[in-house]
Structure formats: C-alpha cells, structure tokens
Amino acid sequence: MNAVLTQTDVKTACDGLERIAADLSMITDRKLSIDSFEVARAAARAAGLNSIHISFKLGVQRGKEIRHGALLIPLDAAIALGAWLLMMTDVEVQRRKIEGVLDQTLKDALQEIGNFVAGGYEAALRSAGISDVIVRSEGCQGVRPGSRPKFKYTEGTPIMVGRARARLAGGLPFEMLMMLPPIG
Numbered sequence: 780m781n782a783v784l785t786q787t788d789v790k791t792a793c794d795g796l797e798r799i800a801a802d803l804s805m806i807t808d809r810k811l812s813i814d815s816f817e818v819a820r821a822a823a824r825a826a827g828l829n830s831i832h833i834s835f836k837l838g839v840q841r842g843k844e845i846r847h848g849a850l851l852i853p854l855d856a857a858i859a860l861g862a863w864l865l866m867m868t869d870v871e872v873q874r875r876k877i878e879g880v881l882d883q884t885l886k887d888a889l890q891e892i893g894n895f896v897a898g899g900y901e902a903a904l905r906s907a908g909i910s911d912v913i914v915r916s917e918g919c920q921g922v923r924p925g926s927r928p929k930f931k932y933t934e935g936t937p938i939m940v941g942r943a944r945a946r947l948a949g950g951l952p953f954e955m956l957m958m959l960p961p962i963g
Contacts, residue, residue: 784820784939788961791900791907792818792941796957798906799850799899800945806895807863809948818941818957824927825851825940825956831879832956833857834928835893836917837900839960841909846960847930848938850896851922853953854879860947861888893919900959909962928958937961 800811831854855876862872893916901914922928941957
C-alpha cells in the first residue's frame, strides 16, 4: 500500500542522504558517493538482501512525538567506514572486512558513525526549513540478509523507503537502504 510522497519527503530524504554521505566522506577521508537514489512511501520496513547489514537506528522527534527509522549499510562497507574513522590503513581495513568480526573498538566507531548519520539527517531537515526537529542516533545492530531492521514501528503505517546505489572509495557499488518517518 504505497501513498504519494510530498515534495518535502522526497527533498529531505535525498538531501539527508547526500549530507550523510558528505559527512562520512569528510570524517573517513574516503569518498562515499551516491550513484542513484529512489524513494517511495511504503507500509512496511525494507530488508537488505544478500549480506549482513548494519542498521543505524534513528529517533526523529518533532514536538513530543518520536518516530523511528534506520539507515542500512552492508557489513563490509560499515566495517570500512568504522576502520577508516579509526585511521586504520587500507591493508588493515581489508583484513577487517575479510574477517567480518567487530571488536569493541570497531563497535564504538560504528556508534560514532551513527551519530554522524543522525546529525546529517537533522541538518538536512533544518536546511529544508523544518526547525522543530531533533534526530538522535539510537544505536546500531547487525541485521541478517533478508531480515528487516528492528526499530519502533507499527506495521502498516507509512514509512519512506529509499534505495541508494553507493560506492565507497571508488569500490564496487552496493545498496544502502534508508527508512524514515514521513515529514511532510
């Protein structure tokens, strides 16, 4: 059951993803580029396919109401972002991606990535003239292939689902999923 998106919904989702990509590029000193992005209103959370994903959970507060969303990034891209945030060498990043294991230091780095994700989306909302909003990181979690991320959400209520084709440091493309409560 898809509903029509408002221009504000589309603009804030696109601007939010661009701002998040720019912020993550800046803090990791590696380019996170968005090749394409499509957003639609849906009535269910989306699932990342083919690999484990890290779900960066968000709380979007407007007034007293808090609604939730998430940004899903494949595990190997999330490991690279966290490792580069920690200023690891490309050789170490590659080793970490192959292992696919998160030690406490890397988990802490992913929590910090989540703060940048929340801050980037909030900045995009404010740039769109929505000044009465606060976006907070609500942690991150691993999500199995084909599974939907866990965050507070009532199935059937409208949610924006964005699918981005992204590249990290000129590497192979991967899909990022962005799920956000409608704003407009």
